[in-house]
Structures are given as structure tokens and as C-alpha cells.
Amino acid sequence: xxxxxxxxxxxxxxxxxxxxxxxxxxxxxxxxxxxxxxxxxxxxxxxxxxxxxxxxxxxxxxxxxxxxxxxxxxxxxxxxxxxxxxxxxxxxxxxxxxxxxxxxxxxxxxxxxxxxx
Amino acid sequence: xxxxxxxxxxxxxxxxxxxxxxxxxxxxxxxxxxxxxxxxxxxxxxxxxxxxxxxxxxxxxxxxxxxxxxxxxxxxxxxxxxxxxxxxxxxxxxxxxxxxxxxxxxxxxxxxxxxxxxxxxxxxxxxxxxxxxxxxxxxxxxxxxxxxxxxxxxxxxxxxxxxxxxxxxxxxxxxxxxxxxxxxxxxxxxxxxxxxxxxxxxxxxxxxxxxxxxxxxxxxxxxxxxxxxxxxxxxxxxxxxxxxxxxxxxxxxxxxxxxxxxxxxxxxxxxxxxxxxxxxxxxxxxxxxxxxxxxxxxxxxxxxxxxxxxxxxxxxxxxxxxxxxxxxxxxxxxxxxxxxxxxxxxxxxxxxxxxxxxxxxxxxxxxxxxxxxxxxxxxxxxxxxxxxxxxxxxxxxxxxxxxxxxxxxxxxxxxxxxxxxxxxxxxxxxxxxxxxxxxxxxxxxxxxxxxxx
Numbered sequence: 001x002x003x004x005x006x007x008x009x010x011x012x013x014x015x016x017x018x019x020x021x022x023x024x025x026x027x028x029x030x031x032x033x034x035x036x037x038x039x040x041x042x043x044x045x046x047x048x049x050x051x052x053x054x055x056x057x058x059x060x061x062x063x064x065x066x067x068x069x070x071x072x073x074x075x076x077x078x079x080x081x082x083x084x085x086x087x088x089x090x091x092x093x094x095x096x097x098x099x100x101x102x103x104x105x106x107x108x109x110x111x112x113x114x115x116x117x
Numbered sequence: 118x119x120x121x122x123x124x125x126x127x128x129x130x131x132x133x134x135x136x137x138x139x140x141x142x143x144x145x146x147x148x149x150x151x152x153x154x155x156x157x158x159x160x161x162x163x164x165x166x167x168x169x170x171x172x173x174x175x176x177x178x179x180x181x182x183x184x185x186x187x188x189x190x191x192x193x194x195x196x197x198x199x200x201x202x203x204x205x206x207x208x209x210x211x212x213x214x215x216x217x218x219x220x221x222x223x224x225x226x227x228x229x230x231x232x233x234x235x236x237x238x239x240x241x242x243x244x245x246x247x248x249x250x251x252x253x254x255x256x257x258x259x260x261x262x263x264x265x266x267x268x269x270x271x272x273x274x275x276x277x278x279x280x281x282x283x284x285x286x287x288x289x290x291x292x293x294x295x296x297x298x299x300x301x302x303x304x305x306x307x308x309x310x311x312x313x314x315x316x317x318x319x320x321x322x323x324x325x326x327x328x329x330x331x332x333x334x335x336x337x338x339x340x341x342x343x344x345x346x347x348x349x350x351x352x353x354x355x356x357x358x359x360x361x362x363x364x365x366x367x368x369x370x371x372x373x374x375x376x377x378x379x380x381x382x383x384x385x386x387x388x389x390x391x392x393x394x395x396x397x398x399x400x401x402x403x404x405x406x407x408x409x410x411x412x413x414x415x416x417x418x419x420x421x422x423x424x425x426x427x428x429x430x431x432x433x434x435x436x437x438x439x440x441x442x443x444x445x446x447x448x449x450x451x452x453x454x455x456x457x458x459x460x461x462x463x464x465x466x467x468x469x470x471x472x473x474x475x476x477x478x479x480x481x482x483x484x485x486x487x488x489x490x491x492x493x494x495x496x497x498x499x500x501x502x503x504x505x506x507x508x509x510x511x512x513x514x515x516x517x518x519x520x521x522x523x524x525x526x527x528x529x530x531x532x533x534x535x536x537x538x539x540x541x542x543x544x545x546x547x548x549x550x551x552x553x554x555x556x557x558x559x560x561x562x563x564x565x566x567x568x569x570x
Contacts, residue, residue, distance in 0.1 A: 029454035030402040036457040037403060044403075053407070053466075054348055054370065058301060058320055061214045061239070063207075114143040114152055115168060115176040115562055116199040 134568045135502060137513045138553070139193055141178070142561035144506065154557035156544055160224040160232065163548040166194055166555055167234060168562055169219025173203035175236055175289075177247065194564055198247050200289040203238040215240050221306050223315070225328075233292070235315060239302040242317055244293035244328065250286045254278040298324050298334045305355045311362040318355035318367060325379075337385045338367060338377065353468075354414045361420070364389075368425055372409030376436065392434055394441045404456045404465070412468035417477040418549075424480055426471040429453065431482050431492070446492045446499065449484045451522045451533050464538050475550045483542025486531065487558045488518055504542065504556045504563040514568065 038044060143152070151172025158167050166178040179197035206215040216239055225233040231248040256278040260266050301319035308315045316337070317324050323338035342348055350371040358364035363379045375388035396405070408428040416423045417433075422443070425432050429450060432442035448469075452459060459465040464485075471482040483489045484501070492499045501518045508515055521530040544557040552567035 030400065030404055030456060033454065033456040034403040037460060040457075040461075054351055055345075057351065058348075060302060061216065062212060063214050064212050111151075111172075113170060113172065113174040113176050113199055114560065115141045115154075115170075116196045117143070 133552075135515045135552075135554075135565045136568050137509050137511065137515065137563070138566045139564040140506070140509050140561055141176075141564075148560045152560040154544060154560060154562060155218050155220065156222050157546045157555050157557050157562065158222045158224060158234075159546050159548055159555070160234075161226050161549060163550055163553070165197065165224070165232060166546070166564075167222045167224070168557065169202065169222050169236060170560075171216070171218040173201055173205070173217030173219060173238065175200055175202045175219065175222065175234075175245070198287040198289050200245070202236045202243060202245065203241065206240075220303060223306050223308050225308055226312055228312075235306050235308065237303050237306050237317065240296070240299055242295040242303070242306055242326075243291050244295075245289050246292045247287060247289045250288060251282060251284075252280045253283040255281050293328065293331050295326055295331050295334070298326075304353060307355060307357045307365065309357045309362050310360055314362075316355060316357060316365060318352050320351040323352065323355055323365075323367060323385075335383070337379065337383070339384070339386060353411050356414055356416055356423075359416050359418060359420045366414055366416070366423060368411035368414040370410040371406060372411055372427060374411065374414060374423070374425060374434070390436070390439050392439045392442075394432070404460065407460070407465055408456070413470040415471060415473060417473050418475065419477055422477065424471055424473065426469050426482055428465060428467075428469075431471050431480060433480070433494070444494065446480070446490075448482055448490050449488075449520070451520055455533065459538075462538065464541075467541055467543065469541075469543050470545065472545055472547045474547045474552070481545050481547060481554065483545055483556070485538050485541055486536040487540040487542060488520075489542045489545055489556055502565075504558040504561070509563075512568075515565065 142154075149172075151170060151174075153171045154168050155171055156167075156169040159165070160167070164180045166180075168176050168178075170176075176199045177197045178194035180192040180194050183192050202219055203217040205217045207213070208215060218238055219236050220239065221235075221237050223235045225235070225244075227233075231246050234245050234247070236243055236245060255262065256276050258267070258272060258275060258278075259269070295317070299317065299319045299322070301321050303317055303319050305318040306315060313329075314325055314327050317326065317334075318338075321339065321341040322336055324334040325337045326334045338352070340350070340352065350369045350373075353368050353370055355365060355367040358366075364376065365379070366374055366376045368374045372393065374392040376390035376392070377385035378389045379385060381387075381389060396409075411425045411427050413426040414423060421436060423434050423436065425434065425442075429452060430448055431446045433444035433446075435443045456465060469483050471480060473480055478495055479491055479493050481489060481491045487504045488501050489504065490499060490501050501520070502515045503518050516529075519527075519530045520536070521527065521532050526532050540559065542556055542558055546555045548554070554565050556563045556565065
């Protein structure tokens with residue numbers, strides 16, 4: 001009788017331990033992913049999620065073109081090439097002065113939708 | 118197959134089988150950005166189905182009357198009207214490009230022969246009237262049949278113009294333009310149950326409009342902080358209660374929902390109810406807040422529940438219980454171990470929508486790889502289906518799909534690493550009374566129906 005009881009209680013303990021490991025394992029995927037991200041981008045903001053990406057969201061659609069800057073730069077560098085954009089055309093930073101060619105063309109879709117075809 | 122659970126809108130998961138009905142759109146591999154469908158919505162009767170796309174166009178499909186000679190067709194949806202709703206704009210003052218993409222379409226309840234809908238892009242909401250013309254007047258006095266003006270001195274007799282039948286023409290005309298009320302990007306519009314007002318919500322503010330008045334709107338929610346650097350959350354979706362015209366909800370990027378009562382004060386910055394599920398602090402990570410952001414909120418038809426969609430799950434909330442949802446359904450939990458790459462390719466910011474069936478017994482939402490998921494709230498069963506050209510033979514029964522999360526991949530299963538994250542189903546709609554669903558897969562619109570016995 002007592003043997004049976006102790007056998008049962010041993011099973012319960014193993015059960016609990018197993019559950020603990022399982023819980024830890026379910027927490028790990030997200031943390032492992034976070035570690036991967038921090039390894040790739042060590043300068044990633046300290047605040048999780050946070051206002052960085054919120055501000056980016058609020059500024060969607062912002063395109064900067066200052067004709068004064070553009071013309072002055074053109075005059076100053078008439079013998080040299082103007083710096084061109086890198087792979088990300090939407091991000092305007094630092095010394096890069098956007099040219100009309102950099103801004104993606106705006107044309108409205110006067111073509112009928114293919115869903116109606 | 119076992120009988121369909123009940124009449125209109127009953128059942129959802131495995132009670133019966135879904136069949137392919139129709140697919141709209143081009144087959145070509147190169148998808149033009151403008152053709153990407155950005156919203157799908159049935160009208161109140163389900164006879165009309167509207168889609169909006171990134172090119173600012175609206176296409177409305179109408180269900181054909183059931184035809185005795187073609188018993189299988191059971192009401193196909195065919196093109197009824199199409200028009201350019203919004204055009205791209207450039208705000209020179211703010212150096213802001215305004216996309217023509219239609220963010221939302223909402224139908225008004227039908228009050229006469231014409232149909233009305235609201236369509237919105239990031240900045241401007243428009244009320245469109247869609248009306249039919251099947252008669253034409255002939256025999257005018259002052260102009261002839263070509264429309265040229267007749268010389269009044271040559272007219273010797275008067276005649277009464279006669280109405281003659283003509284081929285059906287469906288015309289869409291903009292009746293109201295509600296502009297200049299949003300500094301930030303509009304994410305939601307919702308028609309009130311009073312049928313006179315509607316709300317529009319952007320990232321930081323919600324405005325109340327009267328359908329007849331375009332030069333004024335009331336601001337009812339404003340969460341913009343005095344100092345923008347203190348910004349911690351934005352409004353992600355908003356909807357009016359289906360029966361109580363004074364009640365609306367709005368969801369946030371932090372995973373919370375606020376219910377507001379317009380009778381309590383003019384400015385509803387203070388909520389009446391605050392819904393938030395407590396978080397387990399030990400499981401918090403960099404991604405926690407991002408994946409908790411609610412991308413859609415929808416009241417049940419009964420008005421007793423509401424459903425929210427965040428990145429990995431769908432939750433059903435009882436309006437009487439604020440501290441946790443009553444039901445949680447995992448959409449694609451296997452993505453939890455892919456969050457790093459989903460953050461890098463921006464997929465973690467994808468905004469999935471969700472919808473109820475007519476009887477509120479089932480819910481549906483989209484996923485990746487052109488998969489979409491349905492959950493039956495009564496049986497707790499769920500099913501994963503795919504919108505693909507391969508299973509698009511007429512009345513072909515859709516086969517359930519399964520994603521293999523690790524270890525041995527069984528035949529017919531697809532592994533997580535093989536999922537195509539460019540094939541996202543963000544927009545789905547369920548007919549208000551019948552088991553007919555519309556699923557937008559990038560530039561194609563799929564219509565599925567339950568099997569007819």
C-alpha cells in the first residue's frame with residue numbers, strides 16, 4: 001500500500017518537473033528570437049516596441065524635397081556627381097539631397113481594376 | 118457529409134465543407150501594386166460585395182438571382198459597378214504624399230432603390246451613391262436624339278417626352294466628401310446604428326460626422342500627448358456598437374480596448390470600460406508589445422461580444438467582463454519562434470482583420486501562405502483552408518491544410534520554413550446570413566460557399 005503511494009507521488013513529482021521544463025521551453029522561443037535580434041542589431045532601442053516605430057508609423061508618407069537646397073547643391077557641385085540614394089529610397093538622411101528622379105513617380109490609376117475585367 | 122448546422126450563418130469549423138465558388142482577378146505572376154485588394158465588405162443583405170484596392174478603385178459585385186435552369190450556380194457574384202474612388206494627392210504644405218489606397222469601405226443600410234457606401238483613404242472619406250438607370254427619356258423638345266440643340270424657331274409643335282427602356286446602367290456618384298479632418302492616417306470608419314452619423318478614426322483621434330454635413334465634425338477622442346515624445350500608444354481600430362448608438366470602442370497598439378459612451382461626456386477621452394488581458398511578466402520580450410497590438414476589432418451581431426485580432430491570436434471578449442477575454446484562438450502560434458525574421462521583413466507589422474458569421478457561432482481570420490482560419494465557437498474546432506488557384510475547380514471541396522511545426526513532416530503538411538510570407542490574407546468577409554465568404558488574396562478575390570446537398 002505504502003509502496004503504491006510512494007510510486008504515485010514519484011510520478012506526480014516527475015509530472016511537475018516535466019511541466020516546469022515545458023513552461024520554460026514555451027517562454028524560450030520569444031526570448032531566443034529577441035536574443036537573435038539584439039545580436040544582429042546591438043543598437044536597437046532599449047524601449048521594447050515603443051515610440052520609435054510609432055513615430056515612424058505617424059510619419060508615413062513624408063517626402064522631403066527642398067528646391068533651394070537642391071539648386072545650391074547643383075551649383076556647388078557642377079563638376080561632380082550629385083550623391084545618389086542608396087537602396088532605401090524612402091529614407092532621406094544626412095547629406096543626401098533628394099532629386100526629382102529619386103521621388104517615385106506619382107500617377108493615378110485610371111486603368112480599370114482587373115477584378116472587373 | 119453531416120448536415121449543415123442550422124440555417125443562415127450556422128456552423129463554421131468542421132460541421133460541413135467549404136467549396137470553391139469563384140475567383141476574380143488576374144492570374145499573372147507580376148502583381149501591380151495598384152491591384153492589391155485592401156478591403157472587402159458585404160452589404161447588409163449580402164447581395165452586394167464591395168472591394169477596394171491600393172489604386173483607389175472600388176469594384177462592386179452583385180449576387181445573381183438563383184436560376185432554376187442552373188441549380189448549381191446558387192447566386193454567383195458578378196461585376197455590378199466599378200469606379201475610381203480616390204486619387205493620389207500630394208500635400209505640398211506638409212510634404213506629405215497621400216496614398217489613394219482604400220483603407221475601408223462601409224455600406225449604409227439601404228433606404229431606397231439606390232445603394233450608398235462610405236470609402237476612405239488615409240485622409241478623406243467619401244459617400245458614394247450607386248444607382249441604376251434602366252429608362253431613358255426620348256422626344257425632347259429642345260434637343261434632338263443626338264443631344265444637339267434644336268433651333269427654337271424651327272419648333273412648331275410641342276411633344277411630351279416618352280420613357281423608353283434601355284440597357285441597365287449602374288452609376289456611381291460621389292455625394293459627400295468629408296475632408297480635412299484628420300492630421301494622421303485614417304484606419305477605421307464605422308456607420309452608427311442611428312443611420313445618421315458615423316465615426317472616423319486615425320492614429321490619435323476619432324471624429325464623429327453627420328452623413329449630411331461635410332464642413333464640420335466633432336472630435337470625440339483625442340489621445341495626442343502634449344509632448345509627442347511621450348507618445349506610447351496609437352489608436353488602431355474603432356467601431357460603433359451595432360445597437361446602442363451612444364457606444365463605440367477603440368483598440369490600441371498596446372493590446373487594450375476602450376469602450377466609450379457618448380452620453381457621459383462630449384469628449385470621450387475617459388473610457389467607460391477598459392479591456393486588457395493581464396500579461397505574464399516573466400514572458401515579456403522585445404516583441405511582446407508589437408505582437409499584442411490589435412489590428413482589428415469587431416462587435417458580434419448580437420452586440421454582446423467583441424472580437425480583437427492581434428498578431429498571433431483572435432480573442433473574444435464579453436462586454437461585461439473587462440479583465441480578460443472569454444475565448445482565445447491561436448491563429449499561427451508556430452510563428453512565435455520566427456519573430457526575429459518577421460520583425461526584419463516587417464511582417465510582424467501586418468494588420469490582419471477578422472470577422473463573425475451571421476449567427477456569431479464562428480469567426481474567421483487570415484494568415485500567411487494564402488491560408489485562412491475558421492474557429493467554431495460552439496464545438497471549439499478549427500480549420501485551416503487555402504485560397505489557391507490549384508483548388509479552384511467549380512464546387513471543388515477545400516481540403517484542410519496543416520502546418521508542421523517541427524520534427525517529421527507528414528505528407529500534405531507544409532513546414533513553417535516553406536510558408537510564403539508574401540501571400541498574406543489580411544481581408545476576409547462573411548455574408549451576413551449565409552455561409553458564403555469572400556477572401557482577398559493579394560490581387561485575387563476568392564468566393565467560397567458551403568456545399569449544397
